[in-house]
Amino acid sequence: xxxxxxxxxxxxxxxxxxxxxxxxxxxxxxxxxxxxxxxxxxxxxxxxxxxxxxxxxxxxxxxxxxxxxxxxxxxxxxxxxxxxxxxxxxxxxxxxxxxxxxxxxxxxxxxxxxxxxxxxxxxxxxxxxxxxxxxxxxxxxxxxxxxxxxxxxxxxxxxxxxxxxxxxxxxxxxxxxxxxxxxxxxxxxxxxxxxxxxxxxxx
Numbered sequence: 001x002x003x004x005x006x007x008x009x010x011x012x013x014x015x016x017x018x019x020x021x022x023x024x025x026x027x028x029x030x031x032x033x034x035x036x037x038x039x040x041x042x043x044x045x046x047x048x049x050x051x052x053x054x055x056x057x058x059x060x061x062x063x064x065x066x067x068x069x070x071x072x073x074x075x076x077x078x079x080x081x082x083x084x085x086x087x088x089x090x091x092x093x094x095x096x097x098x099x100x101x102x103x104x105x106x107x108x109x110x111x112x113x114x115x116x117x118x119x120x121x122x123x124x125x126x127x128x129x130x131x132x133x134x135x136x137x138x139x140x141x142x143x144x145x146x147x148x149x150x151x152x153x154x155x156x157x158x159x160x161x162x163x164x165x166x167x168x169x170x171x172x173x174x175x176x177x178x179x180x181x182x183x184x185x186x187x188x189x190x191x192x193x194x195x196x197x198x199x200x201x202x203x
Contacts (some may be wrong), residue, residue, distance in 0.1 A: 028064035098171035160195040179203040
């Protein structure tokens, strides 16, 4: 079984790449967010691999990831009932907006974040929460005790975080900005629009 490939990036498209390793060119399926982070053609590259074979026969497909974290999340998705490799890649693409935030939403059972920030349907979000809560509990660096000191995905701060995500800002950067804004307010309540305006000054 192939666990990783280390070689030269020969070709690249939005959903697959060809990596030459040991004189052999391997075609590897990737997620769109992975494609956006690839080095230039001809560069050295290491991809973590998960092999997948059709249930009723056929060739093996290699799925590639730039980080172990992405690979592990893909495998968690793939283990869910009625979820094949293709659907797992689709789930990973949505979750990749911010894996720490995705894990926190799973652990907290937060449907609002799952359907808002990550754009899952309510039915899919419920399925993911039920299926992943026990799988990723020990794999995340974000614990329940630490979330009390960060911007929670509810109330005005949560809505401001979702609005900034919709504007294209990265969740982690938006959270940091909102935490700074909240600290500057010294406990004073502020409407969502004001929180967004103040946060944008820091982004």
